[in-house]
Amino acid sequence: MTMTAHSLAEDRDPMLPRLFRVEKVRRDLSDTFTMELLAEDGWEFVFRPGQFNMLYVFGVGEIPISISGDPADRSCLVHTTRAVGQVSQALNALKAGDSIGVRGPFGTAWPVESAYGRDLVFVAGGVGLAPLRPAIYHAMSNRDRYGRVMVLYGARTPEDILYKKEVERWRGRFDMDVLVTVDRATGKWSGNVGVVTNLVMKGGFDPQQATAFICGPEVMMRYGAQAMEKRGVGRDHIWLSMERNMKCGCGLCGHCQWGPHFVCKDGPVFRYDRVADLFSVSEL
Amino acid sequence: MPGVDASNGAPAILDKDGLGQLIAALRTKGYRVVGPRSADGAIVYDDIDDIEDLPAGLGDETEGGRYRLRKRTDDVLFGYTLGAQGWKRFLYPPRQRLFAARRQGAGFQVEAEEGEEAPMAFLGPRACELAAVALQARVFGDKTFPDPGYQARLAAAFVVAVECGAAASTCFCASMGTGPEVTSGHDIRLLEIKGQRFLAEAGSDRGREILTGLSLSAPTAADLKMVAAARKAARAGQGRVLDRDTAAALQSMPDHPRWDDVAARCLSCGNCTMVCPTCFCTTVEDVTDLSGDHAERWRKWDSCFSVEFSYIHGGAVRTEAKSRYRQWITHKLSTWADQFGSSGCVGCGRCITWCPVGIDITAEVAAIAATRKGTQG
Ligand SMILES: Cc1cc2nc3c(=O)[nH]c(=O)nc-3n(C[C@H](O)[C@H](O)[C@H](O)COP(=O)(O)OP(=O)(O)OC[C@H]3O[C@@H](n4cnc5c(N)ncnc54)[C@H](O)[C@@H]3O)c2cc1C
Ligand code: SF4
Ligand code: SF4
Ligand code: FES
Numbered sequence: 001m002t003m004t005a006h007s008l009a010e011d012r013d014p015m016l017p018r019l020f021r022v023e024k025v026r027r028d029l030s031d032t033f034t035m036e037l038l039a040e041d042g043w044e045f046v047f048r049p050g051q052f053n054m055l056y057v058f059g060v061g062e063i064p065i066s067i068s069g070d071p072a073d074r075s076c077l078v079h080t081t082r083a084v085g086q087v088s089q090a091l092n093a094l095k096a097g098d099s100i101g102v103r104g105p106f107g108t109a110w111p112v113e114s115a116y117g118r119d120l121v122f123v124a125g126g127v128g129l130a131p132l133r134p135a136i137y138h139a140m141s142n143r144d145r146y147g148r149v150m151v152l153y154g155a156r157t158p159e160d161i162l163y164k165k166e167v168e169r170w171r172g173r174f175d176m177d178v179l180v181t182v183d184r185a186t187g188k189w190s191g192n193v194g195v196v197t198n199l200v201m202k203g204g205f206d207p208q209q210a211t212a213f214i215c216g217p218e219v220m221m222r223y224g225a226q227a228m229e230k231r232g233v234g235r236d237h238i239w240l241s242m243e244r245n246m247k248c249g250c251g252l253c254g255h256c257q258w259g260p261h262f263v264c265k266d267g268p269v270f271r272y273d274r275v276a277d278l279f280s281v282s283e284l
Numbered sequence: 285m286p287g288v289d290a291s292n293g294a295p296a297i298l299d300k301d302g303l304g305q306l307i308a309a310l311r312t313k314g315y316r317v318v319g320p321r322s323a324d325g326a327i328v329y330d331d332i333d334d335i336e337d338l339p340a341g342l343g344d345e346t347e348g349g350r351y352r353l354r355k356r357t358d359d360v361l362f363g364y365t366l367g368a369q370g371w372k373r374f375l376y377p378p379r380q381r382l383f384a385a386r387r388q389g390a391g392f393q394v395e396a397e398e399g400e401e402a403p404m405a406f407l408g409p410r411a412c413e414l415a416a417v418a419l420q421a422r423v424f425g426d427k428t429f430p431d432p433g434y435q436a437r438l439a440a441a442f443v444v445a446v447e448c449g450a451a452a453s454t455c456f457c458a459s460m461g462t463g464p465e466v467t468s469g470h471d472i473r474l475l476e477i478k479g480q481r482f483l484a485e486a487g488s489d490r491g492r493e494i495l496t497g498l499s500l501s502a503p504t505a506a507d508l509k510m511v512a513a514a515r516k517a518a519r520a521g522q523g524r525v526l527d528r529d530t531a532a533a534l535q536s537m538p539d540h541p542r543w544d545d546v547a548a549r550c551l552s553c554g555n556c557t558m559v560c561p562t563c564f565c566t567t568v569e570d571v572t573d574l575s576g577d578h579a580e581r582w583r584k585w586d587s588c589f590s591v592e593f594s595y596i597h598g599g600a601v602r603t604e605a606k607s608r609y610r611q612w613i614t615h616k617l618s619t620w621a622d623q624f625g626s627s628g629c630v631g632c633g634r635c636i637t638w639c640p641v642g643i644d645i646t647a648e649v650a651a652i653a654a655t656r657k658g659t660q661g
Contacts, residue, residue: 014429015382015583016396040391058385058392059572059579084597099391245596247568250429253586254565255593257615259535260622265429281538283607 014250017056017101018043022094023076028162031084032127033092034068037077037100045077048109049134050213050241050269054249055079056101057094061087064246064264066131067105072141077102080130080162106249108269110135110239112142115211118237119147123224125154125196125216129162131241131268132215136170143175148205150177154196154220157182158189177204196220200227207232213269214240222279225272235273242267242275259284296500297507300480303361304335305498306444306472310405313494315442318374319407325353326368332407339364340480346454346633348642362408362476365452366632370413370561372420374404375437378585382568387577397433403440409470410448411463412455415630416561418469422624423564442490445470449477449514453523454633456646460526462630464518477510524646526631530653531617538610542652547606549641554587556635556643557612562628565593588612613645 020037027033039045047067056062069078083092094100112135120139122132139149151170155161161180171178179199181192192199196216210233214224221240228238244263247253256263259278261270278284298306310317311333319332322339332338343356344364356363384395409417417438424434445466448455457463466473471491474482483503486492503511557563567586572579586593589608594601602608620628629645636644 013382013396013432015431017383017394019391019394021391056581058387059570059576061570062568062581097390101385101394243596244601245594247566247586251426252424252429252431252564253567253583254588255567255586257588257611257619260619262623265426283602283604284538284611 014103015248015252017054017062017103020077020100020102022096022098022100024096025094028080029082029160031092032080032082032162034078034080035091035094035100036069037079037102039077039102040099044074045105046074047071047105047134049112049138050110050131051105051107052131052249052268053077053079053102053104053106054246055081055087055091056103057087057090058099058101060090062101062103062247063087063091064106064249065091066241066268068130068133070137070141071134072137080127080133082127103249106264108265108267110213110241110269111211112138116142116145117147119205119210120149121200121205121210121212121228121233122149122151122153123196123200123212123214123216123228124151125220125224126156126160127162128216128220128241129153132213133163135213140173140176147209148177149175150179150205152196152199153178153180154199154216155180155182157184157186158191159186179204195223197223197227200224200231203231211237212239214238218243225276225279229272235276236271238272239269240272240275241269295483295485295503296495297503298474298482298484298495298498298500300335300361302484302498302500303474303480303482306494307332307334307407309494309497310407310442310444314402315405316402317405317407318371320362320364320367322353326351327353327364327366328369329367329371329374329406329408335361338362344452346452346637348454348636348644349639350642351637358478359480360476360478361480362446365448365450365455366410366413366634367408368634368638369559370416370632370634371406371409372416372561374406375417375441376420376424376431376434376564380433380583382581382583385579385581392579401437403442404437405442405444407444408446409443410446410632411466412457412460412630412632413561414443414445414466414469415457415460415462416632419562419624419626419628419630420564442494443470443472443487445473445487446482447473447475447515448518449475451518451521451523452633454636455522455631456524456526456633457631458519458522459524459528460627460629460631464522465515475511475514477507477514481507483507483511524631524633524636524644526617526629526646527649527653528627530656531627531629531649532621533656534614534618534649534652535622537652538614540652540655542648542655543606543610545651546609546643546648547604549643550589550605550609551641552589552605552608553640554589555638555640556645557587557589558585559634559638560616561632561634562616562630563587567593588615613648617645617649
């Protein structure tokens with residue numbers, strides 16, 4: 001990997017953002033949007049699937065957002081955000097041509113390379129599909145290096161399915177299985193209804209041979225990991241991406257502590273066997 | 285120059301005049317000298333012009349939830365145990381501007397914090413305080429993402445440690461292995477013996493160089509005896525002990541009933557985290573001026589005792605006082621070792637002294653230790 005050459009230089013203050021320009025904004029859902037960003041100084045952004053950036057909106061604040069683009073495509077930096085509060089709403093108000101501050105990439109990655117030779121099962125809930133998308137892109141570009149590739153995706157309603165056209169394209173591929181479920185069917189939905197864990201139980205992959213990447217709300221990940229385990233996938237082949245309050249993204253502010261881990265630098269992507277015990281502790 | 289050549293590093297005696305010369309020499313070299321003074325009924329570390337600023341003849345008395353300055357019967361200059369707060373505020377200021385940003389067309393520009401800070405000379409750090417500095421240097425010295433400000437300030441700082449010749453009832457550095465003797469992190473170490481005289485030893489080339497220019501004399505046998513007695517007293521006088529085995533195991537006891545017990549007393553005021561010399565948590569604050577064209581981002585000390593600290597969309601993770609106290613002490617005493625290779629507590633006792641309800645970290649660990657022994661036979 002050529003990571004280090006492009007990471008924040010060691011003499012650079014990791015708390016200082018680099019300026020990017022918003023190139024394009026796409027409204028994915030009523031409250032979710034995808035931005036394409038370009039570094040104003042021409043810096044080429046290199047990241048690994050699962051890593052995140054701290055995005056700064058002028059005068060408003062800064063939040064951790066995963067990178068949702070293709071790691072092989074260095075032409076722009078892509079983020080998909082759900083507007084839920086102050087900073088994410090301010091992000092949502094940005095238009096093409098506006099500036100944005102970026103710090104990163106931070107954190108651990110989905111181990112896409114160590115899963116070569118295995119079945120890959122992506123389990124996503126809601127906007128949790130965004131942090132998984134770079135790994136899905138990687139799997140598609142390296143399709144022959146994997147066994148089966150499955151995407152199991154749960155959304156609240158059919159209207160909340162993120163990257164809908166793209167998900168349909170994935171479903172159309174003969175070398176990939178895509179199963180979608182919704183919590184609540186609306187309109188003409190005739191597909192699965194229920195939690196995404198049901199899809200895990202349905203299977204279609206070889207548990208002995210599978211590596212699972214899970215991303216979504218914390219409870220969903222907990223049940224998802226348990227379901228994977230029940231299916232016979234080893235804890236050391238289940239990975240998930242955690243969320244905690246983050247003020248720095250790089251181990252300096254202490255906000256993301258989770259047991260012995262800094263979620264920002266020991267995570268956000270964790271191997272399940274290393275954190276399974278922490279899940280059962282409330283308010284950790 | 286009378287008597288002694290400090291250039292070979294041999295211990296020498298520095299008298300009151302010599303200490304005055306030391307402060308003057310540091311100032312001449314361009315250091316901003318920071319040391320103990322008495323202010324508002326407490327010892328605080330602040331700028332020092334000369335020896336007259338030092339708290340001659342003052343001592344401190346500490347207990348759980350209690351701090352009091354008292355007049356000593358002698359006129360020693362460093363006769364207190366610890367300042368109310370450590371040196372953290374100088375190396376990692378409570379408020380730091382991270383950057384300023386200015387609107388420009390549709391975009392904005394970011395201006396990094398620049399400007400020279402005078403290097404600081406610390407006069408008076410105790411062993412536990414230097415241990416705390418070393419712990420924070422690890423936190424802020426991550427290989428990939430170091431804090432350049434902390435690194436630069438620490439590298440520039442000149443440290444004149446003053447070893448303890450006595451201990452407070454709230455002290456437990458001996459049980460943490462961080463004191464009372466100063467063994468590293470200093471350019472010069474002093475130990476005050478009777479009559480405002482000090483045993484002085486260099487701990488670095490910089491220290492040796494400065495010492496060489498001062499009036500020193502050779503220690504007498506009686507001086508060395510007093511030094512040994514003072515070191516012994518500082519160790520023997522410690523009022524508290526921390527059970528390090530139990531402390532290290534806290535992360536395996538998230539459901540211990542003691543957390544409910546302490547939560548019933550803890551006010552979640554965060555005092556303990558503010559006075560703790562190793563606590564490093566910060567938050568950020570964004571400000572804009574009235575025109576909206578100028579924005580600043582500030583970093584401020586934060587406390588894991590606040591509910592907002594762990595806020596994520598949908599609600600805070602640690603809503604109960606119990607979870608927050610558990611987080612503080614478990615991180616400090618147990619998971620810190622997973623992250624940085626040692627305990628995060630140096631045994632200074634400040635959290636005990638400044639807790640308004642006198643919650644005592646050593647007593648909480650002892651209470652948990654007692655139940656362990658109970659259940660494990
Ligand atoms: C590693 C990581 C990756 C993430 N990736 C994405 C992503 O790709 N897309 C996306 O839509 N969201 C993502 N999130 C969640 C996103 O960071 C929060 O939704 C966002 O911080 C909310 O900020 P706000 O100011 O809009 O909300 P408010 O509710 O106003 O929050 C106030 C402050 O609390 C903190 N905060 C609130 N919610 C969270 C949260 N869930 N995680 C961390 N801090 C929080 C932030 O400091 C925020 O500024 C990610 C979170 C983490 C930790
Ligand atoms: S936890 Fe208490 S005794 Fe330990 S270093 Fe912090 S303030 Fe000092
Ligand atoms: S332990 Fe004491 S000082 Fe710390 S938050 Fe609780 S009441 Fe405040
Ligand atoms: S986000 Fe600041 S330490 Fe992890």
